Amino acid sequence: xxxxxxxxxxxxxxxxxxxxxxxxxxxxxxxxxxxxxxxxxxxxxxxxxxxxxxxxxxxxxxxxxxxxxxxxxxxxxxxxxxxxxxxxxxxxxxxxxxxxxxxxxxxxxxxxxxxxxxxxxxxxxxxxxxxxxxxxxxxxxxxxxxxxxxxxxxxxxxxxxxxxxxxxxxxxxxxxxxxxxxxxxxxxxxxxxxxxxxxxxxxxxxxxxxxxxxxxxxxxxxxxxxxxxxxxxxxxxxxxxxxxxxxxxxxxxxxxxxxxxxxxxxxx
Numbered sequence: 001x002x003x004x005x006x007x008x009x010x011x012x013x014x015x016x017x018x019x020x021x022x023x024x025x026x027x028x029x030x031x032x033x034x035x036x037x038x039x040x041x042x043x044x045x046x047x048x049x050x051x052x053x054x055x056x057x058x059x060x061x062x063x064x065x066x067x068x069x070x071x072x073x074x075x076x077x078x079x080x081x082x083x084x085x086x087x088x089x090x091x092x093x094x095x096x097x098x099x100x101x102x103x104x105x106x107x108x109x110x111x112x113x114x115x116x117x118x119x120x121x122x123x124x125x126x127x128x129x130x131x132x133x134x135x136x137x138x139x140x141x142x143x144x145x146x147x148x149x150x151x152x153x154x155x156x157x158x159x160x161x162x163x164x165x166x167x168x169x170x171x172x173x174x175x176x177x178x179x180x181x182x183x184x185x186x187x188x189x190x191x192x193x194x195x196x197x198x199x200x201x202x203x204x205x206x207x208x209x210x211x212x213x214x215x216x217x218x219x220x221x222x223x224x225x226x227x228x229x230x231x232x233x234x235x236x237x238x239x240x241x242x243x244x245x246x247x248x249x250x251x252x253x254x255x256x257x258x259x260x261x262x263x264x265x266x267x268x
Contacts, residue, residue, distance in 0.1 A: 003015075003016075003024055003028055006024050006025040006027075006028045006029055007028045008028060008029050008030040008033065009028060009029075009030060009069060009072055009073065009076075011028070011072065011073055011076045011077070012077075012078045013028075013078075014076075014078050014081050014083050015083050016081075016083060016088060017083055017084055018084060018085065018086040019086055019088060019089045020089070022095065023089045023091075023092040023095060026091070026092035026093060026094045026095065027072075027076070027088065027089065027091045027092050028072075028076070030065075030069075031063075031065050031068035031069060031072070031093060032060065032065040034093065034094060035056050035059060035060055035093060035094070036060070038052075038056055038094050039052075039053050039056045039057065048105075051101065051105070051110065052098065052101065055097065055101055055130070055133055056097075058133050059093065059097065059129075062129075062164075062165070063093075063163055063164065067163055068093075068163065071091070071156075071159045071160065071163055072091060074159065075088060075091065075156050075159065076088070076091070087124075087156055087157075088156065090123070090124040090126075090156060090157075090160060091156075091160075096124070096126045097126055097129070097130065099126075100126045100127045100129075100130045101130050103127070103130075103192075104127070104130045104131055104134060107188070107190075107229060109130075109131055109134045109136060110134050112134075112136075113135075114135050114136055114137060115136050115137070115186075115187035115188055116136070116137050116138075116139075116184070116185070116186045116187050116188075116223075117131050117136050117137065117138040117139070117186060117187065117188045117189075117190065118138075118139050118140075118141070118182060118183075118186040118188070118189045118190070118221065119131075119138060119139070119140040119141070119189075119190045119191065119192075120140075120141050120173065120189065120190070120191040120194065120196065120230075121141060121142060121143075121191055121192075121193075121194060121195065121196060122140025122141060122142055122157075122161065122166060122168060123142070123157055123192075124156070124157050124160040124161065125140060125157070125160050125161040125164045125166035125168075126164075127190065127192060128140045128164070128166045128167070129164040129165075129166060138166070138167065139167050139168070139169060139182075139183050139186075140161065140166050140167065140168045140169075141168065141169055141170070141171040141182070142157065142161075142168055142170070142171075143170070143172055144170040144171075144172060169181070169182065169183060172196075173196040173197075173213070175199050175205055175209040175212070175213075176209060176212050178216045178219075178220055179213075179216045179217060179220050179221050180220065182220075182221055185221060185222060185223045185226070186221060186222060186223065186226060187222075187223050187225070187226045187227075188226060188227060188228075188229065189217060189221060189222060189226070189227075189228045189229075190228075190229050190230065191229075191230040191231070192230070192231050193231055193232070193233050194230050194231065194232050194233060194236075195233045195236060197209070197210070197213075197232065197236055197237070197241075198236055204235075204236050204237050204238050204241060205237075205241055206238075206240070206241060207240055207241050207243075207244035209241075210241055210244055210245060211244070211267060214228070214248065214261065214264065214267055215264075215267050218264045218267065225262075226262075227250075227260065227261060227262035228259070228260065228261045228262075229258075229259075229260045230258070230259050230260075231256060231257055231258045231259075232257035232258075232259070233257070234257065237257060242254065242257070245259050246259070247266065248261060248264075248266040248267060249261050250262050250263055
């Protein structure tokens, strides 16, 4: 179907060549209508259904519909939008939030007492918002050019993080540089589709780079008993670096490059 079938905000349309059709009803829909329709559709009385309804009701109270429309109108503007980019997909408030809701539950954030969470490379800010829904204190990081602080945001990540009131700090991770200036210590460090693990020539980190990074996380960032959960970007690991990460992880899934580390004894 064409964008016109879903366009409820009246913005001029541009073909989005790298955005999946499943996102279009939510990208071009009226925010409140879209969220309320999702709440109405989830009618079950099981735990997951109740949590989805509860979360989206929370979203409606936290994010103003007029503010959401202003972000839509700005970043869907034909003079601004890049039809060959895919980041506009993050205007979808349903698919991304539900995926992060499931992820937060898999990490036990729906059951744990309040924790301090650091989300490296937080992007559009969906995970910090979900973690805050569950009562956690979350800080996200992003590259200096994307972090909040400019008089007005220029990247869609800035606009969405401002919309979701994500607390962000400017930080760039570099190989063999200790992690400093991250706002204290945390109980959980996350990163989703991490892309920081390359050097200045875009070569994937070696096992030694990863060893240094993980040691710095343990020494400089995590509370005792804290843990790390990351999914890495395809093409940004080597067989050697993945083998090392899997060897020190409590849990790893190679197909999706997922690692969880809570026992750091293997780093020594």
